[in-house]
Amino acid sequence: MPYDILLLVKQVPDTANVTAEAMRDDGTVNRGALPAIFNPEDLNALETALEARDRYGGSITVLTMGPPKAADILRACLYRGVDRAILLTDRRAAASDTLATSYILAQAIKTIGHFDLVFAGRQAIDGDTAQVGPQCAEKLGVTQITYLEELVSLVDRTVRIRRDTGNGWEIVEAELPILATVTSTANRPRPEAVRKMLRFKKARGETELAAEVKAELRDASAEQRNEEVQRRLTTLGEAGLRIEQWDLDTIGADLARCGLSGSPTVVYRVQSIVLTKEGYTEIPATEDGARQLIHELVVDHTLG
Amino acid sequence: MIEVNRQGEVWVFAEQQDGTLQEVVLELCGKARELADRLGVTVGAVLPGTAREELPEQLIAHGVDHVYVVNDPRLEHYQTASYARILSVLIEKHAPQIVLYGATATGRDLAPRVASAMQAGLTADCTDLEIKDVTDRKTKTVHEKLLLQIRPAFGGNIIATIVNYDRWPQMATVREGVMPMLDPDPSRPGQIVEEEVALGPEFFPLKILQRHVEPRTVNLKGARVIVSGGGGVGSKDGFNRIHELAGALGGAVGASRAAVDNEYIDKGHQVGQTGTTVRPALYIAAGISGAVQHRAGMEESAKIIAINNDPDAPIFSVAHYGMVGDLHQLIPMLVKALRDRR
Numbered sequence: 065m066p067y068d069i070l071l072l073v074k075q076v077p078d079t080a081n082v083t084a085e086a087m088r089d090d091g092t093v094n095r096g097a098l099p100a101i102f103n104p105e106d107l108n109a110l111e112t113a114l115e116a117r118d119r120y121g122g123s124i125t126v127l128t129m130g131p132p133k134a135a136d137i138l139r140a141c142l143y144r145g146v147d148r149a150i151l152l153t154d155r156r157a158a159a160s161d162t163l164a165t166s167y168i169l170a171q172a173i174k175t176i177g178h179f180d181l182v183f184a185g186r187q188a189i190d191g192d193t194a195q196v197g198p199q200c201a202e203k204l205g206v207t208q209i210t211y212l213e214e215l216v217s218l219v220d221r222t223v224r225i226r227r228d229t230g231n232g233w234e235i236v237e238a239e240l241p242i243l244a245t246v247t248s249t250a251n252r253p254r255p256e257a258v259r260k261m262l263r264f265k266k267a268r269g270e271t272e273l274a275a276e277v278k279a280e281l282r283d284a285s286a287e288q289r290n291e292e293v294q295r296r297l298t299t300l301g302e303a304g305l306r307i308e309q310w311d312l313d314t315i316g317a318d319l320a321r322c323g324l325s326g327s328p329t330v331v332y333r334v335q336s337i338v339l340t341k342e343g344y345t346e347i348p349a350t351e352d353g354a355r356q357l358i359h360e361l362v363v364d365h366t367l368g
Numbered sequence: 369m370i371e372v373n374r375q376g377e378v379w380v381f382a383e384q385q386d387g388t389l390q391e392v393v394l395e396l397c398g399k400a401r402e403l404a405d406r407l408g409v410t411v412g413a414v415l416p417g418t419a420r421e422e423l424p425e426q427l428i429a430h431g432v433d434h435v436y437v438v439n440d441p442r443l444e445h446y447q448t449a450s451y452a453r454i455l456s457v458l459i460e461k462h463a464p465q466i467v468l469y470g471a472t473a474t475g476r477d478l479a480p481r482v483a484s485a486m487q488a489g490l491t492a493d494c495t496d497l498e499i500k501d502v503t504d505r506k507t508k509t510v511h512e513k514l515l516l517q518i519r520p521a522f523g524g525n526i527i528a529t530i531v532n533y534d535r536w537p538q539m540a541t542v543r544e545g546v547m548p549m550l551d552p553d554p555s556r557p558g559q560i561v562e563e564e565v566a567l568g569p570e571f572f573p574l575k576i577l578q579r580h581v582e583p584r585t586v587n588l589k590g591a592r593v594i595v596s597g598g599g600g601v602g603s604k605d606g607f608n609r610i611h612e613l614a615g616a617l618g619g620a621v622g623a624s625r626a627a628v629d630n631e632y633i634d635k636g637h638q639v640g641q642t643g644t645t646v647r648p649a650l651y652i653a654a655g656i657s658g659a660v661q662h663r664a665g666m667e668e669s670a671k672i673i674a675i676n677n678d679p680d681a682p683i684f685s686v687a688h689y690g691m692v693g694d695l696h697q698l699i700p701m702l703v704k705a706l707r708d709r710r
């Protein structure tokens with residue numbers, strides 16, 4: 065039985081490797097300067113999806129929400145053998161919290177239509193919330209299985225999964241469809257395949273193409289450029305190299321549930337923490353001393 | 369989602385495993401008590417599972433006023449759908465203003481499912497919670513006595529404070545080991561409320577074929593800030609100071625072997641040669657002499673602060689900052705200095 069497999073991935077700033085270049089003079093992190101990477105546990109989800117398809121048959125559609133640049137990680141999925149790639153990009157989706165994000169992703173999944181298994185990484189390293197997977201599952205009304213460590217078996221419509229319970233593990237059985245979030249201990253993601261890379265490195269989404277055309281045809285009118293973009297999109301589509309690009313209208317999203325207005329949580333304050341190593345300083349054992357120490361930690365960016 | 373309800377209770381999800389409450393639940397009971405006292409409301413706990421009398425009693429002794437019990441043998445082992453249903457139904461019914469969950473694997477599986485069903489906000493992995501009036505910068509509206517949900521974010525590079533103005537309940541998962549546990553008071557009065565929630569077979573979509581439980585370990589390795597207490601803390605009670613400072617800093621709690629041997633805290637928190645080796649961004653050692661076996665587990669920390677009343681304690685030799693004095697006086701000063709900064 066061929067299975068329709070969906071994969072949710074996210075491009076994230078590399079928060080684990082804050083380099084000197086990413087530091088501002090005041091010692092805070094300049095997020096924009098951090099390299100954008102494939103969220104690590106989403107690579108484990110990708111590997112789980114690939115193994116499932118290779119073992120049980122079917123096809124994989126990968127979906128990401130993000131800026132046009134997030135097409136990078138969709139290509140990285142194509143290089144590893146994913147069948148179809150969809151980029152959901154829309155400025156109106158910016159500043160979505162996990163509730164709004166999961167609403168948008170669930171709408172997009174409903175637009176894709178039929179699915180049997182959805183895989184996502186356990187959590188993304190920029191927020192570490194682990195909330196989007198379960199919230200999508202709720203909106204889709206499907207069984208959620210978090211912290212997948214092994215897809216044990218898939219027979220007809222019955223799946224068995226070993227999941228991490230935080231202080232041990234359990235093997236659960238469920239009927240499809242399901243949504244599973246995958247942990248870093250599940251597998252070792254395969255490298256990109258060179259032949260697929262050669263083939264799919266030309267894969268593009270519409271906004272990316274438009275930027276390329278704009279750079280190439282400086283003197284052309286907007287109309288001419290647009291025609292050229294459409295022409296190239298058609299060619300890419302025929303060659304199977306088109307990254308489908310959707311926005312909130314494509315998925316019929318209720319705008320009140322997207323972006324800031326769809327987000328119940330509000331960031332009230334942000335304090336930066338940065339570190340540098342220094343020598344031993346004695347601090348007087350007084351209230352002033354305590355304040356001085358905390359101040360000192362702020363100034364040397366141990367605390368923000 | 370429920371309306372803003374200032375009379376609403378402060379709730380704790382009473383996660384149990386094999387008939388034992390998770391430690392973080394008892395920590396949350398104490399925090400919920402503190403928040404509820406500030407708000408002038410009562411504390412509730414939701415306890416799904418099979419009938420066991422000790423658990424409601426334990427919750428009440430730790431500060432809960434109303435224990436909402438849902439008895440059903442099918443709830444013995446956690447599964448998302450049935451537990452999420454119970455929480456959603458009871459939240460609709462009783463309209464609590466705050467719901468806290470331990471940031472355990474189960475809490476982090478359950479809370480988002482509930483938040484999505486309620487279309488309410490949720491903040492993950494909080495390390496501190498406070499009540500404060502907040503002015504919406506855009507509308508200038510003052511939201512009275514909101515829950516400040518404080519958590520490290522962005523790989524620990526920032527501390528974010530999150531609020532939820534009006535799509536209540538205000539919900540958060542709270543990291544294990546950062547809130548001090550109150551001493552239980554078995555004489556505290558409290559009420560057990562039996563609740564019925566209709567659960568069809570669709571709320572039990574999982575068959576649990578096999579379970580394997582391992583002894584729990586504390587996640588010290590992943591912590592960016594660790595506050596450790598040693599033999600110098602003097603008592604189990606006194607060790608709450610360590611929890612408090614860790615909470616204010618959004619850090620984890622560590623310990624020397626003397627603290628573990630004196631049963632101030634359990635072995636999972638021990639740092640050192642026979643405990644965990646850690647390299648956090650900030651390590652604070654309070655009442656720890658700095659024996660070589662302890663230093664072996666922490667001297668690679670990026671920044672070390674030592675608090676000790678003995679100026680010659682060896683811990684100062686690896687410290688970047690030192691405070692000579694009584695930790696019971698100094699830690700509250702540090703907590704205050706930290707809070708004043710916000």
Ligand SMILES: Cc1cc2nc3c(=O)[nH]c(=O)nc-3n(C[C@H](O)[C@H](O)[C@H](O)COP(=O)(O)OP(=O)(O)OC[C@H]3O[C@@H](n4cnc5c(N)ncnc54)[C@H](O)[C@@H]3O)c2cc1C
Pocket residue numbers: 597598599600601623624625626627638639640641642643644654655656657658659660661662665675676677678681693694695696
């Ligand atoms: C094989 C082996 C393995 C070991 N492994 C470990 C290990 O993994 N981890 C570990 O920690 N230890 C380990 N030890 C034990 C280690 O040798 C020390 O005994 C232990 O670290 C002492 O803990 P401590 O400094 O907290 O307590 P103490 O030695 O009791 O020191 C207490 C300190 O607190 C100070 N103090 C007292 N009151 C106050 C106050 N009010 N305010 C401020 N300061 C105060 C004192 O000046 C003193 O410095 C091991 C030992 C052996 C032999």
